[in-house]
Amino acid sequence: MTASSAYLPPGLPTPAADLDDLGFWEHCNRRELRIQRCSACGHFRHTPMPTCPACRSMDFTWAEVPGTGTVFSHTIAHHATHPALRGFGPYNIVVVLLDGADDVRMVGNVVDVAADEVHIGMKVVLHWEATAEGGYLPRWRRA
Amino acid sequence: MSFADRTAIVGIGESRYGKRASILDISEFALLCQAIKAAADDAGMDIEDIDGFCSFGDERHEPVRVQQALGLPRLRFSNMVWGAGGGGCSGAVMNAALAVHAGICNSVVVYRSLCQGQYQRFGQYRPRPIGGSHMAPFGLLTPAQFVALTFRRHMHLYGTSTDALAEVAVAFRSHAQRNPRAVARSPLTYEDHQASRLIADPFRLFDCCLETDGACAIIVTSRERARNLRHVPTRILAAAQASNPGWGLGPSGSHNMAIDDYATVNSRELAKALFGMAGITPSDLDVAQIYDAFTGVVIMALEDFGICGRGEGGPFAQAGNLRWPHGALPSNTAGGLLSEAYLHGLNLVIEGVRQMRGDSTAQVDNAQTCLVTSGGAQAHKSALILARD
Numbered sequence: 001m002t003a004s005s006a007y008l009p010p011g012l013p014t015p016a017a018d019l020d021d022l023g024f025w026e027h028c029n030r031r032e033l034r035i036q037r038c039s040a041c042g043h044f045r046h047t048p049m050p051t052c053p054a055c056r057s058m059d060f061t062w063a064e065v066p067g068t069g070t071v072f073s074h075t076i077a078h079h080a081t082h083p084a085l086r087g088f089g090p091y092n093i094v095v096v097l098l099d100g101a102d103d104v105r106m107v108g109n110v111v112d113v114a115a116d117e118v119h120i121g122m123k124v125v126l127h128w129e130a131t132a133e134g135g136y137l138p139r140w141r142r143a
Numbered sequence: 144m145s146f147a148d149r150t151a152i153v154g155i156g157e158s159r160y161g162k163r164a165s166i167l168d169i170s171e172f173a174l175l176c177q178a179i180k181a182a183a184d185d186a187g188m189d190i191e192d193i194d195g196f197c198s199f200g201d202e203r204h205e206p207v208r209v210q211q212a213l214g215l216p217r218l219r220f221s222n223m224v225w226g227a228g229g230g231g232c233s234g235a236v237m238n239a240a241l242a243v244h245a246g247i248c249n250s251v252v253v254y255r256s257l258c259q260g261q262y263q264r265f266g267q268y269r270p271r272p273i274g275g276s277h278m279a280p281f282g283l284l285t286p287a288q289f290v291a292l293t294f295r296r297h298m299h300l301y302g303t304s305t306d307a308l309a310e311v312a313v314a315f316r317s318h319a320q321r322n323p324r325a326v327a328r329s330p331l332t333y334e335d336h337q338a339s340r341l342i343a344d345p346f347r348l349f350d351c352c353l354e355t356d357g358a359c360a361i362i363v364t365s366r367e368r369a370r371n372l373r374h375v376p377t378r379i380l381a382a383a384q385a386s387n388p389g390w391g392l393g394p395s396g397s398h399n400m401a402i403d404d405y406a407t408v409n410s411r412e413l414a415k416a417l418f419g420m421a422g423i424t425p426s427d428l429d430v431a432q433i434y435d436a437f438t439g440v441v442i443m444a445l446e447d448f449g450i451c452g453r454g455e456g457g458p459f460a461q462a463g464n465l466r467w468p469h470g471a472l473p474s475n476t477a478g479g480l481l482s483e484a485y486l487h488g489l490n491l492v493i494e495g496v497r498q499m500r501g502d503s504t505a506q507v508d509n510a511q512t513c514l515v516t517s518g519g520a521q522a523h524k525s526a527l528i529l530a531r532d
Contacts, residue, residue, distance in 0.1 A: 017276065073296040075291035077343050107277055108281050
């Protein structure tokens with residue numbers, strides 16, 4: 001699949017970064033998957049938040065992670081729940097348990113499989129999808 | 144003495160209920176006023192005795208406007224529980240009881256109005272300014288999808304089948320068929336369920352709650368005042384709000400709740416608090432009203448509240464245990480959110496009160512205690528145990 005073929009149709013909401021998660025999206029736009037990691041105790045956390053839930057330290061780094069993971073759960077969306085999805089679908093939505101980031105999960109899509117092929121336990125790798133705004137969204141391919 | 148000994152639910156009121164966009168001749172706000180007037184009439188109290196107002200996230204109509212429209216002389220307490228959807232519903236009842244118990248109010252109304260034909264639909268995308276960036280760009284847009292993900296994991300862990308989902312939908316529909324207020328009363332079979340279109344796999348159309356128009360309200364007052372009113376009072380034996388540690392926004396966020404909590408409805412801490420306060424166990428319950436935004440939520444709630452063991456929710460339902468009149472725990476005896484109406488769960492509290500009064504259209508014989516749970520896919524949860532006084 002090429003970067004120009006988007007998995008979902010244009011018109012869906014795009015990330016609207018705030019001061020808590022700006023670093024995450026800025027790295028995505030450079031095709032780097034970096035997850036917030038506590039500088040004091042090393043615990044990974046997501047989505048980005050000001051304080052480490054494990055030790056309450058507010059010091060952190062954006063730690064690069066391998067960009068591989070496992071499908072933790074999935075659904076196939078059939079019903080058009082947004083005007084941009086009328087006449088489109090079905091499409092998969094997955095929760096990916098990341099490798100090398102404690103128990104951090106990310107919501108995403110596996111772009112290169114038929115809807116009924118997605119299953120829990122499937123190994124996936126990052127697929128950077130170019131956005132109309134010139135950035136990148138983290139989606140997934142079968143490993 | 145706690146508020147459980149000092150307060151009671153004395154009035155219940157409902158507007159007419161209809162399918163989404165079927166009520167367009169009268170405003171949502173007018174339906175709300177009808178419901179509150181009906182609750183005062185039901186209680187047999189002077190409406191001017193209402194001096195407190197409680198609701199929960201997603202209510203549109205502020206207490207000051209309700210007070211104004213109903214010509215009420217006093218507003219002494221105005222309170223909204225955090226969280227979107229129905230999670231705060233039982234919490235709003237709790238707050239009403241606390242305000243009465245504290246001596247701040249004489250009588251508090253708890254209310255919900257929700258006309259999806261006049262305002263937005265909950266089954267369609269709504270922007271979520273906090274956390275939405277990590278969901279919506281990936282097409283994760285609505286509660287059916289949020290819970291489909293957690294329930295899919297439940298199927299994986301425990302082998303839960305969609306037959307269990309069908310049983311929940313069919314059982315609650317059979318209860319709704321006895322209830323003249325219910326919006327969905329046509330017969331529903333297992334085959335109808337399995338043949339209905341997929342919304343978010345594994346959920347089909349009949350796994351999803353209704354989209355309706357309507358309003359409802361209940362009135363909480365002191366147990367002492369309750370003795371002089373029309374009905375046998377319904378006691379609030381226990382009320383609790385809770386969220387498991389680290390849950391955050393859970394399935395309506397980025398799905399980073401604790402892995403051991405993932406295939407749950409975030410109600411295990413809630414159940415501990417609730418049954419601890421009530422001094423009873425799940426086996427003591429006579430009837431239940433379980434928040435049923437989706438059939439799968441019911442399966443997971445049965446486990447969280449200890450009505451059955453973890454992973455046993457599917458078989459428990461499939462054995463007919465939720466059915467009136469012979470199941471071990473007849474549930475959602477008015478049809479629930481799946482078949483009566485979607486009032487974010489306040490109609491479940493009303494049905495619980497009817498059971499305690501002996502007035503349900505699917506009355507459980509000699510019912511003395513009723514569990515009411517609030518919340519599906521959203522953040523924190525709340526629940527009640529009602530008791531006949």
